[in-house]
Amino acid sequence: MKICTSIPETRKELEKLRSDGSRIALVPTMGALHDGHLELIREAYSHADKVVVSIFVNPVQFGPNEDYETYPRETDRDSGKCRSEGVSLIFSPDASEMYSDKKLSIEIDELNRHMCGASRPGFFEGVLLVVNKLFNIVRPDVALFGQKDIQQFQLIRKMAEEFNHDIELVMVPVVRANDGLALSSRNAYLSEEERLAAPLLYRSLLYIEKQISGGVNSPKMLLSHQRSELEAKGFKIDYLNLFDLQTLQPVERLSSRQKAVIAGAAWMGKTRLIDNILIEF
Known part of the structure; x- marks a missing residue:
């Protein structure tokens, strides 16, 4: 396995990896790898011959009061x-390598107005900027992302379409702990007591899914009740709502054959948790 820190070195090594006609998969990460990341790597072998993992804590996607300095680096x-896991190459640049002379940015028109985009201004612009750069540096045949960050995936999908990246994009289902908590590098911030309470977010999503599957097609009161329940358990709600899967706009009433996502983000202590469940009618 090669570990590259510069863009020219990475491109040179990738030429070698492609020399036998191999398909290349990219798994972009910020490091602090957990079983969710490893599932992405394992799934990558179903779509490609060789796997490249990028490890880069991207400064431009962090807000001024967020955890860039304390984000776990391992x-x-x-x-x-x-x-x-048999990874062929790790691309692990520093910020000066990725942004040596940054003058341009990416603007998003619609897809970040709700969910995480509403409360984290500039976040998805930073994500798209770095993923666009990674696509251009690695030029993978396929790239894999986790469903937990579903708004991110939908934005990357749209970026790849509009910027004409000839890359297959794969969304891998949420990987969970035994108690249902979606795996995240930031789960390390949770205290023991907070960790015990954290899976309640997922259980709330499951309850909403069950009620909708049972015939509730106008879930406003249901969602309001679940927000109150979580707040009573110590959560500070960012959002908990039903969104159209393609437009990421809030859904007030479900219609036939509609694909939607029940999604929530909430603070438990100093840790921001996100999770979602896909539904279709």
Whole structure:
């Protein structure tokens, strides 16, 4: 396994990896790898011959009061996990390598007005900027992302379409702990007591899904009740709502054959948790 920190070195090594006609998969990460990331790597082998993992804590997607400085960085541990999974190459640049002379940015018109985009201004612009750069540097045949960050996936999908990236995009289902909590590098911030309460967000989503599947097609009161229930358990709600899967706009009334996502984001102590469940009628 090669570990590259510069763009020219990475491109040179990728030429070698492609020399035998191999399909290349990219798994973009910010490191602090957990079983959710490893599932992306394993799934990548169903779509490609060789896997590249990027590890880069992207400064331009963090707001001024967010956790860029404290975000977990576990380089040696991450490298060991990648090596165990048979990864061919890790691309692990620093910020000066990725943004040596940054003058341009990406603007989003619609898809970030709700969900995480509403409360994290500039976040998705930063995500799209770095993913666009990674696509251009690695030029993968396929790239894999987790469903937990579903708004991110839909935005990347739209970016790839509009910027004409000839890349297959794969969304891998949420990987969960035994108690249902969606795996996240930020779960490490949770105290023992907070960790016990954190799966309640997922259980709330499951309850909403059950009620909708049972015939509720105008879930306004149902959603309001679940927000109150979570707040009573110590959560500070960012959002908990039903969104159209394609437009990411809130859905007040479900219609036939509509694809939607029940999605929530909430603070438990100092940790922001996100989760979602896909539904279709």
